[in-house]
Amino acid sequence: LPDLIIKRHPDLVIVTLGLNDNFSYDVAATAIRTQIGADLRRMKDALPRARFIVVEPFWYTDARPRSVGIISGWVKAAAADIGADYIPGASHWIEHHPEWMASDGLHPNDAGYAEIARKVDHALRRLGL
Template identity: 60%
Template sequence: MTTHRFLPSRLIASVVGAAVVAVMAACAPTPIPAVQAFPDGPTVAFYGDSYTRGTGASDPSKRWSSLISTERGWNEVNPSANGLGFINKRSGAPGTGLVQQVIDAKPDIVMVTMGLNDNFSMPGKADAIEAAITTDLSTLATALPEARIVVVEPFWYTDERPSSVATIISWVRDAAAGIDADYIEDASHWIEGHPEWMAGDGLHPNDAGYAAMATRMDAELSALGL
């Protein structure tokens, strides 16, 4: 069993939990302000799907993005949405305008954790997915030239991996290189082989799973100098 270093030290600030709940609840395509829990800390926007929204966790404060934000003194902006992909669920709320929400937050750091749900549109929409990945990352880079963009290899949730997983990973990696973003690899394997880390729905991590993801993400970010 992995030992996690996320102790109650900075979690004492109970206002963080309450503020994060408010951010997570705001899924409509309107700008989401940064949670100023740490006045001297950077604003970090998370652009992702249910695995970044924290679906399956007992509380939003238990999702990996909030664990690392609290640990690092980051002001978290997290409009991530269930089912979201680079093309999936983009024609209406919450997908419409989500990239703009990230931009409007004026973040110092952007973390992109997208691509899992696009596997369910493969191979029929392969060309559209590849193009959308490039468009989204280019849009973020152009609109936020001073922000540091960290692109994470798309997460995956079963030990079985359709061929589309590797294909989408390659497109995300290439698009990240195209905008000179930092890239974190191997994330599709982070919860592999650990059924005890899955919530009751069998689709999303539970608190232990998100804690494991946070521990791994924290190490990868440290390796990048963040």
């Protein structure tokens, strides 16, 4: 993914990362932490004039494994390391709303994605975008 972003030379990069890493956290925590920082650093180094906005990793159920908070902390720290704006709270945006989940139990449905879009829009407006 970083290569695709870099190739387009954007002025603004909005990224969220880390959700899927929760599923391999128990066996790859160190590699996950390293890769989060490396991916953000690589994009920032290649796009030094771009503004970066990093969104806290999403989470999809009311039950939250310990890894969600840990990985979110790594993402926040990596965002700070590259001077990115950070949008917190995304891991809570659709909790307690099973009606916003698709039948696979993993992804939001259209209503869930609409709620996420509203939250992102609000956060971006607060950042002046």
